[in-house]
Amino acid sequence: MPDDVDRRSGLVARLGPGDPHSLLQRLCRLAVTEVPVDGAVIGLQVAGVPEGPLAASDSWALDVAKAEYALGEGPTFDVAATNEHVEASSGDAIEFQHWPQYARVAHEMGVAAVFCFPLRIGRARLGALSLLRTQPVELDDSQYLDCLARVDIATHALIYVQAGLQGSQFESLLAHRDVDRLRVHQATGMISGMLDCTIEDALARMRARAFVDGVTLYELASRIVAGEVRFEEP
Amino acid sequence: MTEIKRSGSYDAEFAHVMAEAVRTLASDFEFLDLAHQLTVSTASLLGAGAAGVMLEDATGRLQVLSASDEDTRLLEIFELQREEGPCYECWRSGTVVTAPDILTGDRWPSFVKEARTLGFVSAAAVPLRLRARVVGALNVFWTTPWTVSAQDMDAVQALADVAAVGLVQQRLARESGVVAEQLGNALHSRVTIEQAKGLVATKAHVDIDDAFGILEAYAVASGSSVVAVAQDVVDRIITWQDGALRPA
Structure with missing residues (x-):
């Protein structure tokens, strides 16, 4: 039984309005103050390959992320390859040995534990949320669930940034509870087919269109599935 | 739709369904496929019109995972239960919910309106439990008046328990954090x-x-x-x- 019916809405409200880029940054900062971690980074993924950090809670977390991308190995790369969450603590040397170069650099920079979560919607793979700790401590159950709620928000925020939408629009559209209904996912697949674009691009195109048309994502999705709205290459 | 079964073959069919589920559990399987298999078996065993499984997601909301039939209208009957209906009530309360006549009363107005269009007149939901947590529910709909016995409900609970075992067994789950991820993986499927x-x-x-x-x-x-x-x-x-x- 859930202790909190909708962890998402409270979190979105605390993020407040603002431009898309600072939205991701505020999300990272909020993660550090509300979950017991010391740094947070949102990284972008394109065609299944990590591209680089988009936002970080502070310069330390950003530097750790830059080092990881420069090395081309580490939790973010494993998440991109497996599409599943990765966690490692320096208390458990075996886990860090998996990335010999990253383990060395992370240790030098004071990282003792890392939790990295895929940002995804179905088959759409958008990026990763990395949470860093300076102590080799595991997260307990409720902290873990707090992280997953942030993963959900970060995923939607990333799509909004890619759709070129503003922070205030993010709040109003995500607050709508039909954002993840089956029809929305069906319509995303249909857009991907109509435009011959990736499913990730389809997610962004759909949100931009919903904003332009002044309808909710679910209303637009219902029209697409009913064949009333088509997407065509310009 | 289907006739209510009350023949001597009931026990044999239940044994067959369980054997099939256990065979799946022993193999390399997708949880969504196991859930689908269990919903089909449940509907058939109980002479029901449809069965479905809903799971909670990381944001603490109930989401549709699988149904005995992929008809979008049926999937949406389950989806409607994100906020009301037997599945939602079962998940929130952690107890079995039976609705021998879903058409009378105003317990679940939007859900009943849609359920009626598919001809459903009675329903039951049993919790999907992982250790102390209720992570979802197995929901059954009948197009015929309520004749469900205690034995039937025991069978549905047994099938829900198999589903729960499948959820953790898919990969070794050490803690509920990982269980939450397993739920997430199934829902992403x-x-x-x-x-x-x-x-x-x-x-x-x-x-x-x-x-x-x-x-x-x-x-x-x-x-x-x-x-x-x-x-x-x-x-x-x-x-x-x-x-x-x-x-x-």
């Missing part, structure tokens, strides 16, 4: 299938429900799971060419 349905519907010029049939037929012919085929379709590893799905 459902979303992937919906995305693939949309893509195939557009490319093959068929409706969403027929698109699922195309995915399923390809999965059967190639000996893979529908989820794996759906992933390959979204990734364009399998594409629609010359009137059929084929490797790109």
